[in-house]
Amino acid sequence: MNRNNNPSAARTVAFAFAAACALALVGCDSAPPAPEPPLAGAAIGGDFALTNSAGETVKWSDFAGKYRIVYFGYAFCPDICPTDMQRVAQGLKQLKESDPAKAGRIVPIFITVDPERDTPAVVGEFAAAFSPDIIGLTGTPEQIAATAKAFAVGYSKGEPVEGGGYLVDHTTVTYLFGPDGAPIATLPTDKGAEAVAAELDRWVN
Structure with missing residues (x-):
């Protein structure tokens, strides 16, 4: 089958391509998560x-x-x-x-x-x-x-x-x-x- 003659298939391919591009852009724009402090959660410190x-x-x-x-x-x-x-x-x-x-x-x-x-x-x-x-x-x-x-x-x-x-x-x-x-x-x-x-x-x- 010639996919150029199938409007539904063409739309599906175009949507998938657009979605992939959007995901790629999101991945590039997202900042990496901040590292967790080494002593996070440690029972150190307190009032004095x-x-x-x-x-x-x-x-x-x-x-x-x-x-x-x-x-x-x-x-x-x-x-x-x-x-x-x-x-x-x-x-x-x-x-x-x-x-x-x-x-x-x-x-x-x-x-x-x-x-x-x-x-x-x-x-x-x-x-x-x-x-x-x-x-x-x-x-x-x-x-x-x-x-x-x-x-x-x-x-x-x-x-x-x-x-x-x-x-x-x-x-x-x-x-x-x-x-x-x-x-x-x-x-x-x-x-x-x-x-x-x-x-x-x-x-x-």
């Missing part, structure tokens, strides 16, 4: 009541609507904590230079795991040494223990050091939380400030 450098009570809920970087450490740490905080501060600075609005939606928070030595003044001085934007928090040993547990951070007093004092063994992880307080991802402070800035740029909207 701690103390800032001015002696004021600060709660987790006070940061509602803001992205939050959270790091647990201690002011007398000889190397890891200062390095991580420096990279957080530098990463935020880089993001601020490229996208000030995005950086303005982020609050960096440092929480001590050494409340015996890290008074409000000490923790505030430590945080400010890296950036005036970093909020240093301390509390009673009980408050710090409860907060660390909620954020899946472990710590314990280590061996005494020469000259006095002691080290504190603790989890070294830098969390990023969303405006609703849900965990999003960990920041790669071990890879440098550029990697931190890139990860922030990826997840902060």
Whole structure:
């Protein structure tokens, strides 16, 4: 049969061709789905009541609507904590230079795991040494223990050091939380400030 002499068949072929073209266009125009955050659904975080450098009570809920970087450490740490905080501060600075609005939606928070030595003044001085934007928090040993547990951070007093004092063994992880307080991802402070800035740029909207 000559299909050119069959109007019904010709219409069927034309409709199928048009439908295929439409589907192709939809496929090209559709944006790929956003990747799911690595920590989506993780039971990390929760409300707390701690103390800032001015002696004021600060709660987790006070940061509602803001992205939050959270790091647990201690002011007398000889190397890891200062390095991580420096990279957080530098990463935020880089993001601020490229996208000030995005950086303005982020609050960096440092929480001590050494409340015996890290008074409000000490923790505030430590945080400010890296950036005036970093909020240093301390509390009673009980408050710090409860907060660390909620954020899946472990710590314990280590061996005494020469000259006095002691080290504190603790989890070294830098969390990023969303405006609703849900965990999003960990920041790669071990890879440098550029990697931190890139990860922030990826997840902060």
